[in-house]
Amino acid sequence: MTNPFFAPSTLPYGLPPFAEISDADYRPAFDRGLEEHLAEIAAVAANPETPTFENTMIPLERGGQTLERVANVFFNKSSSDSNDFTNQLEEDIAPLLAAHSDAIRLNPRLYERIKTLHAARDTLGLDAESVYLIERYYDEFTVAGAGLDDTSKRELSDINQILSTLQTRFEKNLLADTNDLAIVIDDVADLAGLGESEISAAAEAAKERGLDGKYLITLVLPTGHPYLSSLTDRSVRERIMAASRARGIRGGNNDNRELVLEITRLRAQRARLLGFPNHAAVVTADETAKTPEAVDAMLRRLASPAARNAKAEQKDLQEQVGGDFDLQSWDWALYTERVRKARYDVDTSEMRPYFEAERVLRDGVFYAATQVYGITFSERHDLVAYHPDVRVFEVFNADGSPVGLFLYDLYTRDSKRGGAWMNPLISQNTLLDHPTVVVNNHNVPKPAGGSPTLLTYDEVNTLFHEFGHALHGLFAHVTYPKFAGTNVFRDFVEFPSQVNEMWMLWPQVLANYAVHHETGEPMPQEFVDKLQASASFNEGFATSEYLGAAMLDQAWHRITADDTVTNVEKFEADALASFGLDNPAVPPRYSSTYFAHTFSGGYDAGYYSYIWSEVLDADTVEWFKENGGMTRANGDRFRARLLGVGGSKDPLEAFRDFRGRDAEIEPLLERRGLK
Numbered sequence: 001m002t003n004p005f006f007a008p009s010t011l012p013y014g015l016p017p018f019a020e021i022s023d024a025d026y027r028p029a030f031d032r033g034l035e036e037h038l039a040e041i042a043a044v045a046a047n048p049e050t051p052t053f054e055n056t057m058i059p060l061e062r063g064g065q066t067l068e069r070v071a072n073v074f075f076n077k078s079s080s081d082s083n084d085f086t087n088q089l090e091e092d093i094a095p096l097l098a099a100h101s102d103a104i105r106l107n108p109r110l111y112e113r114i115k116t117l118h119a120a121r122d123t124l125g126l127d128a129e130s131v132y133l134i135e136r137y138y139d140e141f142t143v144a145g146a147g148l149d150d151t152s153k154r155e156l157s158d159i160n161q162i163l164s165t166l167q168t169r170f171e172k173n174l175l176a177d178t179n180d181l182a183i184v185i186d187d188v189a190d191l192a193g194l195g196e197s198e199i200s201a202a203a204e205a206a207k208e209r210g211l212d213g214k215y216l217i218t219l220v221l222p223t224g225h226p227y228l229s230s231l232t233d234r235s236v237r238e239r240i241m242a243a244s245r246a247r248g249i250r251g252g253n254n255d256n257r258e259l260v261l262e263i264t265r266l267r268a269q270r271a272r273l274l275g276f277p278n279h280a281a282v283v284t285a286d287e288t289a290k291t292p293e294a295v296d297a298m299l300r301r302l303a304s305p306a307a308r309n310a311k312a313e314q315k316d317l318q319e320q321v322g323g324d325f326d327l328q329s330w331d332w333a334l335y336t337e338r339v340r341k342a343r344y345d346v347d348t349s350e351m352r353p354y355f356e357a358e359r360v361l362r363d364g365v366f367y368a369a370t371q372v373y374g375i376t377f378s379e380r381h382d383l384v385a386y387h388p389d390v391r392v393f394e395v396f397n398a399d400g401s402p403v404g405l406f407l408y409d410l411y412t413r414d415s416k417r418g419g420a421w422m423n424p425l426i427s428q429n430t431l432l433d434h435p436t437v438v439v440n441n442h443n444v445p446k447p448a449g450g451s452p453t454l455l456t457y458d459e460v461n462t463l464f465h466e467f468g469h470a471l472h473g474l475f476a477h478v479t480y481p482k483f484a485g486t487n488v489f490r491d492f493v494e495f496p497s498q499v500n501e502m503w504m505l506w507p508q509v510l511a512n513y514a515v516h517h518e519t520g521e522p523m524p525q526e527f528v529d530k531l532q533a534s535a536s537f538n539e540g541f542a543t544s545e546y547l548g549a550a551m552l553d554q555a556w557h558r559i560t561a562d563d564t565v566t567n568v569e570k571f572e573a574d575a576l577a578s579f580g581l582d583n584p585a586v587p588p589r590y591s592s593t594y595f596a597h598t599f600s601g602g603y604d605a606g607y608y609s610y611i612w613s614e615v616l617d618a619d620t621v622e623w624f625k626e627n628g629g630m631t632r633a634n635g636d637r638f639r640a641r642l643l644g645v646g647g648s649k650d651p652l653e654a655f656r657d658f659r660g661r662d663a664e665i666e667p668l669l670e671r672r673g674l675k
Contacts, residue, residue, distance in 0.1 A: 005029035005070040012383065013405045013435040014426050015392070016073045019384045023085045026074050030093055033067030034100050040064065041104050044113070051113040053124060057133055061431055061480050068481075071097075073386075076423045080441050081387050082415045087172050094164035102144075102157040111146040114138050129648045133480050136647075143286050145274050152273055159270045163263060170259045171417065171600035174247060177254040178219050178594075179414050181243040185215040185236070193230040193334075195352060197454040201445030208414075219244055220443065221418030221596060222589050223545070226456050229333035230349055234325075241330035248593025249569070256593040257568045263599055264556045264565065272561040279557040283605035287491045288612070288652055292558060295608045299554070300579070302611065303547050305674040307580045309540025314585055329587050336538050344534040348457040351527060355460050356517040357410060357444065357453035364460070364513030365467045368503035372635035373471070374398030377406070385409075389446075390439075395474060404428070404436030404474045410453070412443040419443065419596070420462050422469035422497075427484030428477060436485070438473040440466045452517050461504055468500025469493075475639050476646030483647040490602070491609040492651040496643055498610075498617035505532070508630055536673030541586055543672050548581045548588030550608045553598045557605035568592050611668075616655055618667035623659055 004020045006029065011017055040063035047055055078086045104110070117124070118138040121131050145156050184206070185191060191199055199215065206216035217227060217240060225240050248256030267279035276282045280292035289295050317335040318327045320342070327335065340346045366377045376396050383392040389411050395403040407425070409416075425437040444459055455463070472493075473485040486493050503509045505528060514523035555575035565571050572592050576582040590597065597603035620638075627634055641658040656662060669675045 003029055003032075005066060005073070006032065008065075008069070012380075012394075013402070013437050015383055015405055015437055016069070016386075016425060018073075018386045021073065023083075023089075026070060026086075026089055027093075029066065029070035030074075030096070033064065033070055034096065037064040037067050038100070038103060041107065041110065045107050045109040047113075051116045053117065053126060053130060053134070056113045056117060057130070057137070058431070060137070061133075061482060065432070072423070072425050076425060076439060077386055079421070079423070080409055080416045080439075081413070082175070082417075091165060091168045091172070094168045095161035098160040098164035099157060102153075102160055105141050105144040105146055106148070106153045106157065108146070111141050114141060129479055129483070132649060133482060136482065139286055143274070143282065148273065156270060156273050159266050159273070163266050163270075166259050166263050166266075167600045170256055170263070171596060173254040173256050173259070174594055174596055174600070175417050177247045177250070177256075178221075178418060180254070181219060181246060183217040183219075183236070183239050183243055184211060185217065188215060190233050190236050191215060191231065193232040194227060195230075195349070195454065197352075197447050197451055198227065198230075198445070200447040200451045204446060204448045218412060218414075218445065219247070219418070221594070223329075223587050223591065224333060224589075226458060228330060229337050231334070234331070237330040237334065238328070241328075244594075245587065245591060256599070260556070260568050260592050260599060261565060264559060265561075267557060267604065268559050268561045268563065278560055280554055280605040283490075283557070287489045287606070287609075289491055289608070292554065292605070295554060295612070298612065299547060299551055299608060302543060302672075302674060303551070303579050303581060306540055306543035306547055306672070307583065309673060310544040310583060310586050311540070313538060313540045314583070327585055329585050332541065332585055336541070340534055340537055344530050344537065346527070346530040346534050348531070351457055351514070351523065352454045353516050353518070354514040354523040355455040355457070357455055359513050359515065359517070360455055360460055360463060361408070362513075364504070364509060365463055367512050368464075368500075368506065368509045368630075369467070369471065371508065371630050372503070372632070373475075373639055374632055374635070375403055375474075380405070389413075402435070404438065406470055406474065407437070407439040409439060409441045410444050411446040413446075416441070416443060417596070420466050422466055422473065422486070424473050424485045427473065427481065427487075429481045429484045430477075430479050432481060434481070434484075436474050436476075438470045438485070440470050442466065454517065461501055464501045464504045465497045468497030471500060472496040472643050472646075475643040477644050478646045478648045480648070485646060487647040488651050489647075490606045491612045492616075494610050494613040495616045495620075495651075495655075498614055499620050499638075501617075502621050502624065503630070506630055536671070539671075539673045543674070544581055544583070544586045545589045546611065547579070548576055548586070549590045549595065549597075550611065551575065551579045551581065552588055552590075552592065553595065553603070553605060553607040556592070556598070614671075615665050615668050616663045618671050619659065619663040622667045 003025050004017045005025060008014055009017050040059065044056060044059045049055055078090045114137050117134050121134045145153060148156065188199065202215035202217055205218055206214040209216060223244050225244060228237050228240060231237050271279045271282045274282055284290055284292050284295060314327060316339050320335050320339050321327050337347060369375050374397065377393045380392045380394050385392055385407055390407055390409045393406045395406055397403055420442045423439045425439060426434055428434055428436040444453060447453055469486060476485045478484055510528060511522060515521060552572060552575050559565060597607050624634055638658060642654050645654050
């Protein structure tokens with residue numbers, strides 16, 4: 001049989017033929033894709049003709065299609081439905097892909113051609129997107145080390161291959177330890193405080209592991225866990241927190257401490273090779289922030305008031321606890337809800353019966369997109385996805401023209417890594433006439449058959465957030481593959497997703513989806529009014545736990561090649577103390593050994609991106625409110641000037657085009673109660 005990756009799919013929108021793909025297809029497709037792409041690159045580099053846009057940039061953009069097809073499908077599978085085979089192949093293929101990338105970016109003849117075009121770019125008669133394409137290639141090749149001598153290039157390539165293997169190992173260790181540390185509960189009485197849906201999901205998770213009659217609480221990626229706000233048994237809460245924080249530090253095969261030390265050491269060594277003082281400087285050089293000093297200045301501006309507010313919140317919580325015990329990290333969420341209830345009469349758990357997953361998706365997330373952008377959705381039961389739980393939706397513009405396919409993967413499973421994310425399977429570009437197929441992955445516990453899937457407030461927010469990434473991927477309309485979808489600067493990529501969160505509580509949207517799953521009664525308006533009145537409540541904690549992780553990421557990546565770090569726990573404690581965020585009751589959102597964003601997820605020295613992008617987000621929300629809110633005119637402007645441009649222009653230029661000025665930080669400070 002022909003390998004399904006060797007030619008483009010003939011399915012609608014080029015959807016990968018998942019029903020035909022087997023594990024045995026991946027490695028041959030990777031091997032052919034790597035070989036084909038290197039031959040294409042070699043032909044461009046060896047071209048004896050004077051470099052032109054047509055004989056250099058166009059073939060670069062056309063190259064690597066087999067490799068892209070298999071890589072997009074494989075890495076989506078390895079993150080959302082892994083097995084022993086994919087785990088091993090990912091570890092095997094990682095250094096080959098790193099070497100492949102270096103073979104392209106460190107090719108001296110290719111770099112010379114790009115450099116020649118870059119020097120003459122304003123005289124070539126090109127449109128703005130084509131000029132920007134040359135600039136992006138030149139900047140990326142330069143930062144990647146294309147100008148180094150041959151000896152340094154060889155050393156750089158060796159480091160990159162080793163890092164790729166270590167990062168893959170980190171992710172696999174984390175998934176294994178997360179699964180191993182799931183909490184087994186023998187007596188349902190110990191789950192007091194959880195709802196029927198949550199208890200059903202815990203029973204189903206235990207059953208899937210052969211633990212009939214028991215209950216299993218699986219861990220989520222962040223330090224905190226949604227159940228900590230509801231469980232009344234303090235010892236169970238403590239077990240969950242202890243298990244969460246133990247990931248990667250228990251010794252044995254899944255211990256990530258040595259990987260953290262080695263990854264950061266190699267990144268620092270690579271930075272010196274590239275002529276930078278540290279890895280953070282390398283990363284920010286090609287982001288909107290430009291320097292780690294700019295990042296540090298912003299984070300420090302927020303850290304002090306956030307820590308101060310968290311201390312005040314802690315005092316309030318301790319008063320609620322009384323003198324029975326000192327408030328600990330596993331108590332914070334529960335007593336936050338109790339104080340919120342006492343002070344504002346708000347209990348977010350009371351909202352859960354109004355957040356049935358299907359209704360949230362269709363009448364909330366999809367409805368908001370229809371109102372703002374005019375797009376509609378039709379489920380395609382005839383199209384097969386990569387797992388039985390995954391659903392496929394076709395997306396249309398208001399005039400009926402196609403936008404793309406949206407795949408929706410809601411439920412957690414042992415084979416799926418933690419967190420929530422968006423992946424592209426195919427990204428639109430006119431050069432190759434590619435359509436768009438994107439995936440949203442979540443980790444919502446799946447209840448037993450017949451029981452409704454009721455979402456927490458935070459899970460609803462995550463659905464809106466991740467769909468913002470999906471919209472970015474669906475709406476981007478560009479000429480060149482390099483600019484497709486969400487291929488923007490990393491410290492800008494969270495901006496569209498954060499903006500989409502605003503529609504969750506927008507009155508028109510909320511009224512359309514927030515109805516009781518049994519009675520059909522709408523969520524009482526007083527719930528929302530009280531929630532909004534308490535909007536900045538607990539923001540000291542929320543901002544502090546986020547900043548703790550962001551600053552920890554920066555600290556690890558501002559070490560130099562001459563620094564020696566030998567103790568992960570001490571380094572982490574010292575880093576948090578240096579920023580005034582060493583409050584034991586407010587641990588960082590991620591500790592080093594389970595910080596997937598920075599050690600395996602592509603956000604190394606870039607976890608600051610969320611708060612950096614939130615400055616743009618908060619300012620954009622103000623713009624929508626000032627200009628009439630949920631209108632098609634506003635949506636069309638945001639789509640045309642921001643989402644639709646993908647990565648085809650400088651993102652801050654795109655923001656100025658949309659907003660009419662640079663972003664201001666005041667709306668963010670107001671939102672987080674930091675003024």
